[in-house]
Amino acid sequence: MITLYDLSGKNDLRFSPYCWRVKYLLNFRKIAYKTSPICFTERLGSSFFGDAKLPTIIDDGIKVSDSFNIAEHIEYKYIDIDHRMFNTETKSSLCFINQWSDHFLNTAILERVAYDIISVLDDRDIEYFTESRSIRFGMHPKDFQDYNTKKPENNFNKCCNFLDKILQKQSYLLGENITYAEMIVLGSLTWGEKVSKNTEIKEEFEKLSTWKSELAKLLNS
Ligand SMILES: N[C@@H](CCC(=O)N[C@@H](CS)C(=O)NCC(=O)O)C(=O)O
Incomplete structure (x- = not known):
């Protein structure tokens, strides 16, 4: 299952525009995923992220960052060629x-x-x-x-x-x-x-x- 590292604020408020873009696509496509909340400074201190910002996903062990790249990855991996939004x-x-x-x-x-x-x-x-x-x-x-x-x-x-x-x-x-x-x-x-x-x-x-x-x-x- 896809894990999406999702920027979180006080009371677990999820507010990143880029993370929402990816969650909306996953919901639209009815693809199962879980989110892992993370705040700005947790990302900064983590070697897992390096320069990668949020959203970052892990999908079958593959790490993808940047909402546009993630959207393209999702469409290519999960949607058949005739119905893909990215062509x-x-x-x-x-x-x-x-x-x-x-x-x-x-x-x-x-x-x-x-x-x-x-x-x-x-x-x-x-x-x-x-x-x-x-x-x-x-x-x-x-x-x-x-x-x-x-x-x-x-x-x-x-x-x-x-x-x-x-x-x-x-x-x-x-x-x-x-x-x-x-x-x-x-x-x-x-x-x-x-x-x-x-x-x-x-x-x-x-x-x-x-x-x-x-x-x-x-x-x-
Ligand atoms: N072009 C990137 C932008 C990602 C981005 O800027 N994410 C913000 C959160 S909304 C971030 O991780 N910022 C890290 C920081 O400011 O330290 C995308 O589309 O995903």
Whole structure:
């Protein structure tokens, strides 16, 4: 059975966007797996992980890291060629959505939740997270979140608008079928929702809200 090393916070809250992408895919494919909770600093101190981040999986003794690589591994190993979501045609579109989500959507979410995350972290991670992110942002996460939530430009709403516009034209992000693109974007939105109240989707993004609630029902079981 697949073991997924899953970032965990206070009260075992699972909040990593990348881990959610993989869990949503495994749920969608009805593939059995177990999760092994691990916090940031446990990963840092472990020779098993080395440079590997979370999620990392072990599948029949094979270690795979990076959500996109893991998704590709799952599709190739468990899904027959005619039903795979990763083929030569679709892989580049999925790669595009993955890059867009990591660079634009995740950044827009981070702007609104960077400080709120601290309150859901495992106690052992607070110092590490605050220090490492202060270096990354060039300021304390509180100042980073305050600055970004107060500026007139709301990048999260811009991303929602972009996604909503796509969903006004088609049922899913890449057309009329569910693909790994849904898991990528839903994983990011789940992260925001788990750690803060600052990434609620506005009512005007009706198609996106419906897409999200229907998929959340499907992919959480
Ligand atoms: N591109 C990677 C990103 C993975 C990643 O950044 N994971 C975070 C958790 S959400 C992590 O392990 N960070 C380690 C750290 O900040 O020390 C993927 O898609 O899996």
